Amino acid sequence: MTAPLTPPPPPHEPSSHDVWQAPPAGYAAAVEAPYGQGGPGMKTELIEAAVITVAVALAGALLGVLWWWLAPHVPLVGSVDEQGNWVVYLKDTEGEQAVGADGTFVLLALALGAVSAVAVFLWRRRGGVPLVVGLAVGAFLASLLAWRVGMWLGPSSDVLAHAKSAGKGVTFSAPLKLGAKGALLVWSLAGLLVHLGLTALFGPRDPEPVYVPVVPQDGYGAPVQ
Numbered sequence: 001m002t003a004p005l006t007p008p009p010p011p012h013e014p015s016s017h018d019v020w021q022a023p024p025a026g027y028a029a030a031v032e033a034p035y036g037q038g039g040p041g042m043k044t045e046l047i048e049a050a051v052i053t054v055a056v057a058l059a060g061a062l063l064g065v066l067w068w069w070l071a072p073h074v075p076l077v078g079s080v081d082e083q084g085n086w087v088v089y090l091k092d093t094e095g096e097q098a099v100g101a102d103g104t105f106v107l108l109a110l111a112l113g114a115v116s117a118v119a120v121f122l123w124r125r126r127g128g129v130p131l132v133v134g135l136a137v138g139a140f141l142a143s144l145l146a147w148r149v150g151m152w153l154g155p156s157s158d159v160l161a162h163a164k165s166a167g168k169g170v171t172f173s174a175p176l177k178l179g180a181k182g183a184l185l186v187w188s189l190a191g192l193l194v195h196l197g198l199t200a201l202f203g204p205r206d207p208e209p210v211y212v213p214v215v216p217q218d219g220y221g222a223p224v225q
Helices: 042-058 060-070 097-123 129-153 159-166 181-202
Strands: 075-080 086-090 171-173
Touching (some): 042 060, 042 097, 042 129, 060 097, 075 159, 086 159, 097 129, 097 181, 129 181
Antiparallel strands (some): 075 086, 075 171
């Protein structure tokens, strides 16, 4: 006597309450973003931001040299009053050399701000908050350094001593000064605006989601016609 043949159990049918069920048809599995788009991590971004801060800040020495070289000098003249005391006065009371010195600093800061922003963008196109903060802080430190370097390279700040050494009635240059202290922020603002524009126009874009059609299958894995 033989045992009756029993049909094989039906395959497991996915339930709507099954937490391990496949994703709905029409959607592809998410693909992990590569390094260039997802970023290397906060630690690496902070290190890169620190490198940018130092590099941009050191570039301030170039701005200081250019400012000292290109800024117009304010002519002064020394004389002696009736009491025998040295006095110093402007040779040209209507001159605009002092304003020209501030304008030269601003124009140079704008140019270097644009150059530094382009360099940072080409180095790391993906951007990021630490990168932008490093650029802004480095630009401000660069402006401070440029201000001090320009004053150090310029004429002596001891005007009376300079007038005495030059002689009575001899024209000499006034110390190089920055009258508008707001010019110290020009490099930072220019760098941020240019970097923001480059990132918006040429920065990497997030990948669009890919929808792959899923062919319906029966319980045995065969496509349903």
